[in-house]
Amino acid sequence: MEPIFYSEEENAYQQEAQAFFEREAPPFIVSMERKNEYPFELLKKLGSQHYIGVRYSTEYGGGGRDMLHETIINEEAGAQSYAISCARSVPHHCAHIIDVYGTEEQKRKYLPGIFSGESIMAEAITEPTAGSDAARMKTSAVKKGNQYIINGEKRFQASGAVAHLLVVFAITNPDVHPSKGMSCFLVDTDDPNIVAQEDFDVMGWRGLRVVSELILNGVEVPEENRIGEEGQGFPILIDMLDTERIVVSASLTGGARTCLETAARYSMEREAFHRPLKNFEAISFRVAEMACRIEAARLIRIKAARMFEAGMDVAKMAAMAKVVAAENGFWVANEALQIMGGIGATTKSDIERHFRDLRIGMVGAGSNEVMKLVVQREVYKEFASG
Numbered sequence: 491m492e493p494i495f496y497s498e499e500e501n502a503y504q505q506e507a508q509a510f511f512e513r514e515a516p517p518f519i520v521s522m523e524r525k526n527e528y529p530f531e532l533l534k535k536l537g538s539q540h541y542i543g544v545r546y547s548t549e550y551g552g553g554g555r556d557m558l559h560e561t562i563i564n565e566e567a568g569a570q571s572y573a574i575s576c577a578r579s580v581p582h583h584c585a586h587i588i589d590v591y592g593t594e595e596q597k598r599k600y601l602p603g604i605f606s607g608e609s610i611m612a613e614a615i616t617e618p619t620a621g622s623d624a625a626r627m628k629t630s631a632v633k634k635g636n637q638y639i640i641n642g643e644k645r646f647q648a649s650g651a652v653a654h655l656l657v658v659f660a661i662t663n664p665d666v667h668p669s670k671g672m673s674c675f676l677v678d679t680d681d682p683n684i685v686a687q688e689d690f691d692v693m694g695w696r697g698l699r700v701v702s703e704l705i706l707n708g709v710e711v712p713e714e715n716r717i718g719e720e721g722q723g724f725p726i727l728i729d730m731l732d733t734e735r736i737v738v739s740a741s742l743t744g745g746a747r748t749c750l751e752t753a754a755r756y757s758m759e760r761e762a763f764h765r766p767l768k769n770f771e772a773i774s775f776r777v778a779e780m781a782c783r784i785e786a787a788r789l790i791r792i793k794a795a796r797m798f799e800a801g802m803d804v805a806k807m808a809a810m811a812k813v814v815a816a817e818n819g820f821w822v823a824n825e826a827l828q829i830m831g832g833i834g835a836t837t838k839s840d841i842e843r844h845f846r847d848l849r850i851g852m853v854g855a856g857s858n859e860v861m862k863l864v865v866q867r868e869v870y871k872e873f874a875s876g
């Protein structure tokens with residue numbers, strides 16, 4: 491990255507991270523893809539490098555850096571595998587709300603295990619009848635003495651089948667709008683009243699152990715496991731999703747970057763009609779547009795990360811970063827596959843895996859349409875206020 495966008499230190503950090511993921515990720519990519527195995531050992535290695543919770547305080551075992559560094563790590567992880575970057579970054583999103591809204595006791599109890607890669611986290615938001623419209627969730631948490639009883643069904647939790655700890659959003663007051671009636675809880679999965687099922691065979695993000703059903707059947711959660719105030723769950727959720735979008739956009743750009751590199755190199759070597767593919771404008775112009783789209787996605791993400799660090803409202807920029815990275819990422823993967831011809835559609839190249847992973851990027855972590863809902867809302871707000 492040119493120094494104008496990254497400082498010397500950030501550049502060095504990126505290069506070190508790139509070397510780390512290029513060296514460490516490949517065996518885990520194979521076991522995740524072929525055996526659907528969760529990368530437990532890689533997460534511990536990431537933890538020992540402070541590559542989980544990069545931007546959190548060292549007091550709790552975090553990396554002591556900032557959001558830009560967090561995204562640098564996710565771009566490098568994503569350049570190898572979206573699934574690895576997701577296993578690495580879900581703890582980041584969950585830790586954000588513990589860090590901002592949690593009690594000192596919750597921070598000391600949970601954050602060090604999350605950042606060392608030993609405590610696996612999952613976000614329990616989506617339900618069978620409430621995805622994009624998360625406010626319509628039905629999972630309930632009813633206060634009984636000094637604990638809550640949680641009942642409901644979630645689905646699609648990444649790392650859900652292997653998680654030790656869930657961040658669960660549930661309705662505590664059904665008589666008011668969910669923006670005031672939702673609360674957020676930390677739930678230990680060793681409770682026998684939690685059942686995780688994996689009946690889906692997802693087209694990508696393999697090895698992430700995404701669940702088809704996460705049933706919470708009368709789960710007793712002590713009051714001290716509530717994050718923030720009762721009724722504060724919805725603003726906490728929105729805050730978490732804003733930070734998540736910035737970090738996830740970096741993974742998607744990483745995957746697209748690998749597709750560009752692979753396809754561009756291939757077009758320099760592969761010949762057709764007595765010349766390298768790159769000598770056909772139909773190919774080289776594709777490469778040009780791939781490079782433009784990756785650069786655009788990365789720059790929006792860098793802007794969002796710097797705004798976050800400056801304490802600015804990132805709702806619009808985070809959603810922009812996610813939707814541009816998702817749309818451009820899949821577009822790049824699709825073009826890369828075309829440049830590679832038949833071999834691009836096989837497991838001989840990494841393109842087909844990135845293609846599958848990047849396609850899900852347009853739905854997972856909030857769909858493109860939902861990102862555009864946020865962007866248009868913010869744009870109209872700006873115009874309305876002159």
Ligand SMILES: Cc1cc2nc3c(=O)[nH]c(=O)nc-3n(C[C@H](O)[C@H](O)[C@H](O)COP(=O)(O)OP(=O)(O)OC[C@H]3O[C@@H](n4cnc5c(N)ncnc54)[C@H](O)[C@@H]3O)c2cc1C
Pocket residue numbers: 612613614615616620621622623645646647648649692695700850853854855856857858859860863
């Ligand atoms: C592999 C994978 C991993 C996931 N990981 C997690 C996780 O860890 N935790 C978690 O809680 N969830 C997770 N999800 C769920 C994910 O966040 C949802 O799938 C996503 O938010 C969309 O919700 P939905 O599937 O219910 O689709 P729906 O909300 O039913 O939407 C269906 C379609 O309608 C569109 N749509 C909806 N509303 C509008 C609108 N107002 N205007 C225009 N179009 C609209 C959507 O964009 C989408 O294209 C994961 C999903 C996948 C596939």
